[in-house]
Amino acid sequence: MASANKVLSKKHHSTPVSYLSNFVDPSQPDYLWVCRKGRKSWNRARPKSIGYEIDANSVFDDRGQKTDAFEQWLGKHVDEPSARVLKKVMSDYHQLTEDDYDNLHRFIFFLAGRNPELQQSVIGEHVQRTKNDYGLNTQINEWCDSVEPNRGRVTSRDFFKRLVLDAMPTFVHNQFKYLNDANWHFISTTSDKPFVVSDKPANAELDDDDARLITCPLSSLLAVIIITGGDFNDSHSHNDNVSMLNMRTIANAERWIACCQRSFPGDEFLDKWT
16 A cells, blocks of 8 residues: 555656667667657657556555555566666677576566556456446445545446556466577667667567567667567568568557657558558
């Protein structure tokens, strides 16, 4: 439960600031270039000013007190260790240890799992699925009634939000079994042909609900392809690989694309996306 004197965080980044900082413009390292859905123009933005939702990871406890415990947990157990590993990856990914790979696994899966649209979709599915469950609805209503005197109007979505966030670490841990025998391929590029990032940078192709191909940009100069149950086709040219990865990132984006500059391999796909 949150202390009465504790100042709770408000801006919760689904795309961590330390990660976004890997995509800044080298000539203006406090900024990156951002293109938002529905627009064709690019604007400069600081990493901390994009990729967040207000109270995305805040919930009400059983006493009706708002808590940001999950946001604090993400910072300590996901974002901080991942920031250290990403620096090591960009320095020399050949030196990664088993623990480093575990932290990178965790970071990539949480990039996908903490996306606001995905969370709201999962919460909505729970709400719809339980509409006719009298016993569970009674439990939900009792919880809402106990919380409302302290917090005002709360709904079943608030109830399920707690459960979804609580379950996320276990869900991510369970995904590790799919990557035990995965092939990791790091793809590097040059500053004039950078990788892009987005609000949904981790992109997975599923086969019977198992991830078979995962791609994720790690910085402007480095991306990773993770393959389970197959091999990487390295016959493609360097430019084709960078363009393919950028096009996957763009296609998966919901709200915005960001890059260290306004031109990059695969940028011809932007017109279709916007």
